[in-house]
Amino acid sequence: MNLLELFKRRGSAPVARERLQVLLAYERRSRSQPDLVSILREEIMAVIAKHVQIDQDYLQVSMDRGQTMSTLEIDIQIPNKSAAPLAMSA
């Protein structure tokens, strides 16, 4: 182990503090009002489900909550209409 690693190993408390600050800022907000990212996720999913049947196997949702910005990624594979009769005949 070199010297640099030794210093890195010792600095875990500041990382703990920062992670807690980000997490608790979010958790405190969501206590008083529902979480926007979760609402968006549910409503977007509901709109899509109204038009196409969503297969859970072809759905990927990922969220990353940050202090100043959050991201929501929804990746859904929607089957083409032309593929449907093929699937039925199979």
Next chain:
Amino acid sequence: MGKVVVVTSGKGGVGKTTSTAALGAAVAKTGKKVALVDFDVGLRNLDLIMGAERRVVFDLVNVIQGSAKLSQALIRDKRVETLFLLPASQTRDKDALTEEGVGEVIERLRSVFDYVFCDSPAGIERGAQLAMRFADEAVIVTNPEVSSVRDSDRIIGLLDARTLKAEQGEQIIKHVLVTRYDAARAARGEMLNIDDVLEILSTPLLGIIPESQDVLRASNLGSPVTLSEPLNSAARAYIDAAKRLEGEDLPVVVPFERKGFLDRLLGRRAA
């Protein structure tokens, strides 16, 4: 009228029961009448920590259900005569405690005792909410560790929303008690330090209890550490915390474990 203090944390295993026993005994030793109430129905342990496990006849649930009188269920401590314990029951029935019943028992205790300490179960379910429901003050026991601090924050939110005081528009008085603190590790940046914890929770500090082997020893012997080893560093920190709880303006010092030359040489821990 006595003061009702809930000792809570959210997370389990951080030292709620140990702290309830140590703080309660320290206050009782000054001559105040103190009742310790175990709210951990089904998993009671305050009786064991107090060394009264063989003297339990009736419990909190018996009193609430009317099958025993409050005076019959209270166990007087054999070391401090102003210290009493009201044990929890070992029933598995989660609904054994009712809000009305708990409220009645707490009000009766409040009229007789100077201090009523409610030892909360872990978690944020019914038992934990009933333990805090009628409290005037709260001691939030926290370890300098991420999951404990997160859960303490959650509990602080509940204290501000779900207690009777909060619902009546009053403020419940909250204090953070940091336990199992290792000042040397915090100084090396290996452990959250006191300033980190206080800044994150933005709640005043009641005391810092250093990590000490004598705390486990006291549990083994069934005696609060403030009674069995009052000169130990953890016991002194609890005694100071108890004085602050009683309103004394005592500065908090970060306790350092002093290690003598021989202890260092033998790798032994002094405390």
